[in-house]
Amino acid sequence: MRLTFPHMGNLHIPLKAMLQYLGADVVVPPPSSKKTLTLGVKYAPEFACMPFKLNLGNFIEARELGADTVVMAGGCGPCRFGYYAQIEHAILKDIGCDMQLIVLEPPEKHISEFILKVRQIAGTRSWWQVIQAIRFGYQKARAVDLLEIASFKARPRELVPGATELAYRQGLALIDGATSSVELKEANKKALRIISGVTQDHSRPVLKIGLIGEIYTLLEPFSNHNLERRLGSLGVEVDRSIYLSEWVNDHLFLGLIKGLRSKNEACAAAAPYLRHFVGGHGQETIGSAVNYARAGYDGVIQVFPFTCMPEIVAKSVLPGVGGDFGIPFLTLIMDEQSGEAGLLTRLEAFVDLLARRKGIEEVVNR
Amino acid sequence: MKGYLGIDVGSVSTNLVFMNEGGIIREAIYLRTQGQPIATVQRGLKELADRLPAGTQVRGVGTTGSGRHLAGIIVGADAVKNEITAHAVASLVLVPGAQTILEIGGQDSKIIILRDGVVTDFAMNTVCAAGTGSFLDQQAARLNIPIERFGEIALEAESPVRIAGRCAVFAESDMIHKQQMGCSLPDILAGLCEALVRNYLNNVGKGKEILSPVVFQGGVAANVGMIKAFEKELGLPVQVPSYFDVMGAVGAGLLAREAATKNGRSYFKGFGVAEAKFKAGSFECPGCPNMCEVVEITEGDLVLARWGDRCGKWSNQLSKEKVS
Incomplete structure (x- = not known):
């Protein structure tokens, strides 16, 4: 089973971390690009929204890299997103990209519902490991967010155009590379240090x-x-x-x-x-x-x-x-x-x- | 004579204005862009140079409109500004006390709310170009009437027909349907004007407080049918300034004056650029799957500017000042 999932900003960093922690084989789709959108637009219903089209393009591109199972979020309610997983799955089947589908529906009452679903992916792993994996994924998500927030503050004040972007990319790579909670803590600190190293003009309005x-x-x-x-x-x-x-x-x-x-x-x-x-x-x-x-x-x-x-x-x-x-x-x-x-x-x-x-x-x- | 040059390169028209140091407009030129912004700017410059007395000194030049970056590179602009700011600056000078600006151009329409001489709010059409000049242009062409006569024909209407204005495609089929039913041309044109005004006020003007004096500008303000439709719908008098069709260029000239005064010099390359050979080309960058279409402006062998790359790989190779 080779898992893939749609892109949404930096989502791939924590999600990959969680899945790999559980020993899963993960294929991260290539970053969303014009090619992704072109593929999505070609196969998606015309009236679907752009996220749907990009999801679909991500899956097709991931399949080219060997993925065979899609992990997708579910949902319910007035937004159409709730049935995107099913429709995308059906379209993939129609165009000959038959892939397995795992839908992570958001829990309704308690976090245990979510843990139960992640367990399905985990196979024989223990409950403890499942909980640790979710925790690790969350820690990465938080680290990525804090880095992003720091970049928002640095960017308008940077003295060299593009310096913040460069530092931000380096920081993301560090966080992405961490394989344990201990490593992540270190990476997180280092990443924030790189961002604060961007020369800034603090008096600029x-x-x-x-x-x-x-x-x-x-x-x-x-x-x-x-x-x-x-x-x-x-x-x-x-x-x-x-x-x-x-x-x-x-x-x-x-x-x-x-x-x-x-x-x-x-x-x-x-x-x-x-x-x-x-x-x-x-x-x-x-x-x-x-x-x-x-x-x-x-x-x-x-x-x-x-x-x-x-x-x-x-x-x-x-x-x-x-x-x-x-x-x-x-x-x-x-x-x-x-x-x-x-x-x-x-x-x-x-x-x-x-x-x-x-x-x-x-x-x-x- | 000394003065400032303002250039507005829009999708439908390219306008040039020359004003003296006091901001009084001396020359105004309205040209059709016809999809060739570079050639049109050059033509405009040539025409302007011919009209201005010999020895005229340009102390600053500003560009605006969707082609502002392109035009800015060609002429060596001191100020390159978006059209909303340019329009607001111009209205404040030409119509003192203006509180609402309705602006309908070739490809976009906007509303600008001013209070006490300051822009306090604006809105622009979003994804749809229904209700803009291009659509009127297209319909006039389809009905085989010159766009210049559109308004006066619409004024002859006895009872304007109701046309769906939300979407250009629906509006067109609605119009064809009304035509086939036998409605008169003036009634259809007046109906179209009213539909566009309704669409504009619902879509662009939504939730904004429209207070008098109301200024209507942009190319579409030449259309008397539209003026009448606005007055009817708003219940307010609508003023059209004498330079309504070149307001963007006027604003660009005023902004150029501000910038050149501040910098103490001008980057204007001179009227000679009208004769220079500029070439605009584009290529698809093979660097990543985004396949960005990179546009390159060259003069002879010299690359003047590049843009269109998402990552900045090509544009950053040139100095920042030129690209921004």
Whole structure:
């Protein structure tokens, strides 16, 4: 059994770590690229959203590398994602890429449901080892997130363009290479040291923008045209409403680990505007916008794939939040388009607007 | 005469404006881009050089529009700015006190909200180009009427027909259907204007507070049918500034003045670039499966700029200043 899974930002690092800890043979698909998208678009239904198409492309490319089993997340609720695993499996079969499918449905009541599912992959491993593997995967997810957060702070202040990106890549490779908890601790420290070694101008005025929206387009840089990197080079420090480790804690561990930002906070903040679950992260999107506004951020950018229902609901609620808190927001809808001029124009104009509101024109005239 | 040059290279039109040091517009040129931004900018420069008195000194040049980077490289721009900022800067100078700017260009449409002379909010059309100038252009061509006459024909309408405006494809089939039913041309054109205005206000203007004075600009503001449809829907008078079709270029010129004053010099290469041989080519980078289409602008053997690579492998080879 050679396992593969879809890409979503840095997800492959913790997921691979967990599966390999259990002794599984893992094939990480090549990074999502135009080729991945082309393959996905060719075989996916036209009306499916871009994450579906990229998933499918990932699986086809992984199969070329010898993978025979797909590990995919499940779900339920208004977002179509819940049945993607099954549809993708059926399409793979139709096009002659017959692969086994393991769906990791999120637990409903207790983390034990999740452990039980991971056990299916683990074969004869003991319960203790299964729990250790999940723990190790989580630790990697957290390490990757902390590194990413550090890069968000360094990028707008870097003196040599591209230096942060280089340091970030090195740090990721270190974390990816760690094979035990002890090694990981060391790698984590080293990675953060590399990032803080980037020469920065701390007196430079920077803008702060909160990124909210649908999880896949937020986490996968290929799907959002390297939004965080672009904003960083425009002199903007970003924060994301969703990080991998927080998502894992919220949805797989059901909030077992304390002290992390949770979806409950976001949903509580959304209450005056949207009191119901609308699928996906629609409710969290609203709540996070409120929280960013309260935290004094200069602006908010919402990102989602074309035809994403939960985020369309959130989009129509956002003007109310923006009006009440006086915070500007921008919505970016991602699809197959590869022309970046339109995106860049919107980002530049948005940053201009925020800088002029804040009275720090040097940011934009830099 | 001394002054500043503003160039707006859009998908449909390329505009050049020359203003004196006080910001008074001396010359304005409106050209069709016709898919050839480099040649059009060169043609515009040549025309401008002919019109301006001999010995005119250009103290700064700014570019904007979707082709701003390309144009910026060719002329040696001091300011390369997005069109939203450029439009807002221009409106504030030409229509003091403006609070709302409705802008419909060839490929995009935007709304800019100003309060006390500062941009406080803006929105732009998202994935769809329905309701922009290109669509009107295409429909005018299909109906075999010159785009310049579109508006006046629409004004002759007695009872505009209702046309679905949310999607350009649906709008077109709806229009064809109404035509085949025997509706008159003016009624259909006026209906289309109203549909576009509805779509614009629902889509782009959603949730924004539209206060008077309202300024309507961009190429589509030439269409009197659209002006009337906006006034009807908003219930407010809509002003069209005299340089409505070259506002982006005006803004670019004003931004150039700001930048050149700050830098104390200009990078303008002179009107001679109208004669230079520029070549734009592209190649697919074989470095990774992204197969980025890298665009390369060359003058003779000299590579002036490259862009389009996601990783920066090609663009970073050239100095940062030129690429940014």
